[in-house]
Amino acid sequence: MAHLPREPEAFGEQVFAILRRHWPDREVELTGPFDLIVDGRHLGLENVYRMVLGDPERGTDIVEDYLEKILDGDELGTSVIPWELAKQRIMPRIQPETIFRQLDREQVAHVPWVNGTVIVFVLDMPQVTVSLTVEQAVRWGVDMDTLDEIARRNLEKYSPELNIQVIESRDGGRAAILNEYDGYDAARLLLGRLHERLAPELDGDFLVATPARDMFVAMTSNPPDFVDRLRKRVAQDYRRLPYPITRELFLVTRDGVAGTAA
8 A cells, every 4th residue: 555645745635635535525625734624623634644654554544544533523522422421431631732722722621730731531432532522511511620520530440450561770760651552541640549559669759751642651750860861752752653742741749740841
C-alpha cells in the first residue's frame, strides 16, 4: 500500500480525499494542513498525522480507522444517553489547554488543572470514546465537580491492578513506567492512591511525566542528572507522539498533585 505523504499540506489533502470517498454524504472543507471542517465541526489532523509517521506502512488503514471512530463518536455524542447508563462509563483524560484554540471552552465539559492542562470527560463505549459537552451535563443535571468525582472513581475501578515496571539507572535514579495502552495511561496521574502505591519504590514524593495520552513515567526527584536526562526524553516524546499533553513534570505528594511549570 502506498505511503501517505509526509508533507503536512499533501497529507491533509489525502485525508480529505479519503473522507470524501468513504463518507460522501458528509459536508467537508479543508481549511489548513491539519484542519478539516466536517458538517460544521472542527476536526484536527495532527494526532493522526503523528500516528501515521509512527507506522507509515499502515497509513491509509490508520486514517480510515481514525475517521470512522471520530465520526461514530460524533453521532453517538448527539444521542440522548440515560444518566444511569452514562455515569458508569464516564472517564477522565488530561488534555493541554491549547485544545481551546480549536474548541469552544464553554461547550467542553472540563475542569481546570495544573501545568497548563485541563481534565476533560469522555464516555468510554465499547468501540469508541465520546467527549462530553456542557450541554449533556446540563441535560443530566450534574455539574463539573460531580463529573470529576465520578470519572476519578470509575478510573480507580477500571484497572485496579496496574502493570508497573520499575527501572533503576546506574546513577541511582529510578523510574516506574506504566503501559496499559488503553487510552488512560496518562490519566492515571489522577488516581487517588498513586502516592501510596509508588512512594515506596521512588523514595517518597516523586515526579511524573505525561508527554502524551498513552505515556506515564514516574521518577525519583534525584539525582539531578537522572531527572535532566528524562526531561530531555519527555520533550522528544511530546514533540513526536500523538495526543500530546505537556512536556512539564508533575510533583506527586501525599497531599496531591502539583504542577512544576513556571
